Amino acid sequence: MTKKIAILAYSGGLDSTISIDWIIQNYNYDVITLTVDLGGGQFSNDLESRAKKAGALDCLVWDVQDEFANDFILPSLLAGAIYENxxxxxxxxxxxxxxxxxxxxxxKYEATAVAHGCTGKGNDQVRFDTAIKTLSVESPLQIIAPAREASFxxxxxxxYAKKLNIHLPAVGERVYSIDRNLWG
Structure with a gap:
């Protein structure tokens, strides 16, 4: 019998890298990572090797910059979607x-679950969970959120990364991550 598969939103940072092994250990799923390129700049050269070292079955990088610009940025501009001006x-x-x-x-990969790195503290978890549930209503997907579930x-x-023998040089003393895309 083939293991179930989870697709993990993957930035290559600390949270998403340790999430690979955490999902494998806690859910016994194979993990395929998906990096969605929204135009935020270059990804680390070792993105794929880092994901695979942490246990990923495969590492996908999808360039969706055009779709992001045309279907998300432009409509938000036209709608004047600026918070507090x-x-x-x-x-x-x-x-x-x-x-x-x-x-x-x-x-595409016949996965039964998707995973993201949102904690239980902010609005991102709601954005991801609501969109995933809405888009998978005919074949509901399990949503795994290691940062929310494990509370590391x-x-x-x-x-955890050290135990996996994964060195992330940019982590340092930072306690937050930085998100970049075409729009900001």
């Missing part, structure tokens, strides 16, 4: 497209 909502408008691509990858501290995440 100051913030362009660059991160939040990218989440539904990322969720859409997770669902598409799940369909940053030091625990670093220790």
């Amino acid at each position: 100051e913030y362009l909502l660059a991160t939040s408008i990218g989440r539904p497209l990322m969720a859409k691509k997770l669902v598409e990858a799940a369909e 501290s940053r030091d625990e995440e670093k220790e």
Whole structure:
């Protein structure tokens, strides 16, 4: 019998890298990572090798910059979607497209679950979960959120990566991640 597959939204950072092994250990799923390129700049050269070292079956990188610009950025501009007349909502408008691509990858690879790195603290979890549930209503997908379920501290995440023998040079003392895309 073949193992079930989870498609993990993957940035290559600490949270998503340790999530690969965490899903394997806690759910006994094979993990395929999906990096959705929204135009935020270059990805690490070792993105694929890092994912595979953590246990990923495969590492996909999908360039969706044109779709993001045409179907998300342009409509938000036309709608005047600026929070408090100051913030362009660059991160939040990218989440539904990322969720859409997770669902598409799940369909393509016959996965039964998708996973993301959102904690239980912010609105990103709602954006991802709602979009995934809406887009997979005919074949519901299990949603796995290791950061929300495991509640690791940053030091625990670093220790977890060390046990996997994965070195992430950019982590340092930072306790947050930075999100970039075409829009900001």
